[in-house]
Amino acid sequence: MRHVIIGSGVAGIAAIEAIRSIHPSLSGSGDDGEVEIVLVGDDPHGFYSRPGLAYFLTGELHGKALFPRSPEDYQQMNFRFVRGCINSIQREAHSLQFENKTNLSYDKLLIAVGAQALPLEVPGANLEGVLKLDHMEDAKHILNHARRGKTAVVIGGGITALELVEGLRSRGMKVHYLLRGDRYWSNVLDEHESMIVEQRLKEEDVTLQHHAEAIEVMGKNGHANGVRLLNGQTLKCDLVAYAIGIRPRVELAKQAGLAIDKGILVNEYLQTNDSDIYAAGDVAQAYDPMTGRSVIDSLWCPARQQGSVAGLNMAGKRLAYIKSTPFNVTRLAGLTTTIIGTVGRGRDEDLVGIARGDSETWRELPDSIAAQSGFDVNHLRLLVGEKKILGAIVMGDQKLSLPLEKIISESMDISPIRERLLAPNAKVGDVVTEFWESWNSRN
Numbered sequence: 001m002r003h004v005i006i007g008s009g010v011a012g013i014a015a016i017e018a019i020r021s022i023h024p025s026l027s028g029s030g031d032d033g034e035v036e037i038v039l040v041g042d043d044p045h046g047f048y049s050r051p052g053l054a055y056f057l058t059g060e061l062h063g064k065a066l067f068p069r070s071p072e073d074y075q076q077m078n079f080r081f082v083r084g085c086i087n088s089i090q091r092e093a094h095s096l097q098f099e100n101k102t103n104l105s106y107d108k109l110l111i112a113v114g115a116q117a118l119p120l121e122v123p124g125a126n127l128e129g130v131l132k133l134d135h136m137e138d139a140k141h142i143l144n145h146a147r148r149g150k151t152a153v154v155i156g157g158g159i160t161a162l163e164l165v166e167g168l169r170s171r172g173m174k175v176h177y178l179l180r181g182d183r184y185w186s187n188v189l190d191e192h193e194s195m196i197v198e199q200r201l202k203e204e205d206v207t208l209q210h211h212a213e214a215i216e217v218m219g220k221n222g223h224a225n226g227v228r229l230l231n232g233q234t235l236k237c238d239l240v241a242y243a244i245g246i247r248p249r250v251e252l253a254k255q256a257g258l259a260i261d262k263g264i265l266v267n268e269y270l271q272t273n274d275s276d277i278y279a280a281g282d283v284a285q286a287y288d289p290m291t292g293r294s295v296i297d298s299l300w301c302p303a304r305q306q307g308s309v310a311g312l313n314m315a316g317k318r319l320a321y322i323k324s325t326p327f328n329v330t331r332l333a334g335l336t337t338t339i340i341g342t343v344g345r346g347r348d349e350d351l352v353g354i355a356r357g358d359s360e361t362w363r364e365l366p367d368s369i370a371a372q373s374g375f376d377v378n379h380l381r382l383l384v385g386e387k388k389i390l391g392a393i394v395m396g397d398q399k400l401s402l403p404l405e406k407i408i409s410e411s412m413d414i415s416p417i418r419e420r421l422l423a424p425n426a427k428v429g430d431v432v433t434e435f436w437e438s439w440n441s442r443n
């Protein structure tokens with residue numbers, strides 16, 4: 001039995017660990033009824049923390065810190081790694097074709113190829129020095145350009161755009177940050193939260209422009225050297241970095257005739273419409289039996305959970321992936337920010353579709369009332385429904401983020417504190433702390 005996994009990201013690695021938890025193998029050869037695992041990946045750096053790339057850009061993380069598994073871990077997982085890019089899947093023959101035209105057969109296949117940055121579609125976007133942040137090579141490329149240049153223009157929204165701003169700023173570049181809309185990440189943050197982030201960027205000497213639509217990247221000798229805006233203004237620069245959203249890599253699935261929508265459509269067992277082919281992670285649009293809908297996430301933890309469930313099912317189990325409450329701890333303009341559950345709605349002019357470190361679920365806000373307290377660096381916003389808290393944003397002090405994750409994911413009945421939470425000038429944090437402490441003492 002040969003399991004093939006395409007993609008050496010967190011979903012692919014979690015799948016291998018899950019398969020091996022059921023079929024430990026001594027040789028991994030596939031002989032004598034053993035289960036053979038082949039991992040195919042085109043990233044020369046193998047498996048590393050993609051969220052960690054932001055800290056690699058700022059210089060806070062490097063070397064081993066970005067690589068969550070050791071050579072000994074890989075040895076124990078006992079799989080064969082084939083470096084290469086898969087071009088096509090022949091479903092009838094149960095065979096994969098590499099870019100170099102060699103073939104590899106599979107019995108069960110997992111597609112865990114992730115998502116990629118949407119391209120910037122303005123004239124000049126293909127000039128050298130117009131950069132995105134998908135993977136380690138991109139990050140190195142950005143650093144090389146940052147070393148040689150003085151001024152950068154960053155275009156886009158969401159977490160990755162800010163990571164680019166901060167990475168370039170911390171490398172000593174002057175940064176112009178262009179927003180098409182009137183505030184940062186408007187469909188996840190509220191006005192006050194956007195203002196907190198923007199104020200901090202200004203304090204870091206980032207030049208922030210609203211309603212700034214880049215219409216052309218200008219260049220000289222094949223290199224970007226400026227950006228022209230719709231209002232006629234031009235900004236001179238040495239590099240342009242952009243993060244305007246991502247797109248699941250569905251091309252392989254499309255070529256193979258698998259069902260796709262925004263991502264590869266999979267049932268709750270992470271199985272595509274071909275029962276021998278599974279999909280997990282950023283590329284998958286997973287059916288959520290709790291809501292009856294299929295959604296995409298671009299988050300590390302769901303990718304790992306999906307990879308794990310897919311691996312167990314490939315190995316013969318029948319386990320449903322139950323989507324947990326989306327939870328992301330990130331840093332926005334130097335401020336630790338946790339986003340839990342459903343916190344916003346609508347669309348953001350600076351992003352097309354979903355961003356990295358993002359979940360569609362964050363924007364499915366039903367009727368709820370916001371309760372908030374705190375100023376600037378310690379800010380807490382709760383989205384309060386009839387009986388439960390639907391979502392929360394915790395900025396700065398993080399002591400309530402884990403309790404809130406539990407309160408929200410377990411749909412705890414907050415009726416006893418609802419009125420106090422919604423009272424004018426409520427000390428929301430104190431009310432939640434009291435509720436949490438009393439729940440803890442009872443359980």
Ligand SMILES: Cc1cc2nc3c(=O)[nH]c(=O)nc-3n(C[C@H](O)[C@H](O)[C@H](O)COP(=O)(O)OP(=O)(O)OC[C@H]3O[C@@H](n4cnc5c(N)ncnc54)[C@H](O)[C@@H]3O)c2cc1C
Nearest residue numbers: 007009010011042050085086113114281282298299300357
């Ligand atoms: C800059 C950045 C910041 C992020 N910040 C956060 C954050 O704050 N919080 C959070 O939760 N998540 C964050 N994410 C998202 C998170 O990293 C992803 O959700 C997660 O890595 C998805 O894992 P995956 O295994 O599905 O895909 P990936 O990690 O993308 O791995 C897919 C792999 O498949 C390979 N591949 C693609 N096509 C082929 C092919 N045809 N043949 C062979 N190999 C192929 C790719 O090269 C890649 O190595 C961030 C991501 C980035 C890039």
